[in-house]
Amino acid sequence: MRGSVNADQQDTEYTWRTPGNLAGRLEVPVDGAWERLYAGPKRRAMLDRSFSSANVIAGAAIGLVGPLLSGKSQIALALADLRNLRAVYATDQTDQQAFTPAPGLCVIIDPVSAYDPRDVAACVEFYRATSPVLLIDRNLEAITQIPGVAQIIKLKLPSAAAISAYVQELLDGASTQRSYQHTLTAYDFEQIGQAMEGLSLPQVNQITLDAALSRLMDGQPIDRRAFDSALAAYMTIRQSANEAAYAGGRR
DSSP: OOOOOOTTOOOTTOOOOSTTOOEEEEEEOOTTTTTTOOOOHHHHHHHHHHSOHHHHHHTOEEEEEOOTTSSHHHHHHHHHHHTTOEEEEEEOOTTSOOOOOOTTEEEEESOGGGSOHHHHHHHHHHHTTTSOEEEEESOHHHHHTSTTEEEEEEOOOOOHHHHHHHHHHHHHTTTTSOOOOBOOOHHHHHHHHHHTTTOOHHHHHHHHHHHHHHHHTTTOOBOHHHHHHHHHHHHHHHHHHHHHHHHHHHO
């Protein structure tokens, strides 16, 4: 059972002195997030070691840095689930009751650059030594300027070789504990990795799932054409979404 935190009983010793009143206020569910984390065994092992029990107990501040779609926000929730913590997003919306520092609570600031660095530093200090704080941003400097950060986890989009190995793990059961019938060769996996380079592992996972379903529904083995079709469909949908977002921004 996750640690109990009563947001309605705030100790009077905790007072805010920063303009934004940045604090953990919005709880989000994390149950199952670690198991849903789309990452190969090596990446999962790295995250397990990085978000150590010692850092949790110490109430350390830990940074997560990486480009768009590298999985930072997803990983933050997965790490909270891994260590059996309640995850609370920080916000300066003071109409929401702030959670007080308590064991079993994890505070997430996402992104750090959305707030004044002084407010972020005050929030980290507020929860320090009791509740771990995860600082998320695309920009490394946004996190390094915050004092008291114990560790920074740097994420990046996977290489073509990493994608190739990841897809093979998914299909052959190395990370899913279930193998799928397919006709893909080593050359096919290499070509699939190159075609998907620049995508995140969650996106790769979705394309792989779409390719698998297109054949499994008819009881056929997964082949190269299934991946080509799934990737083409994904790119078409993504382009349409980008064009819609661009058009919306011009109105």
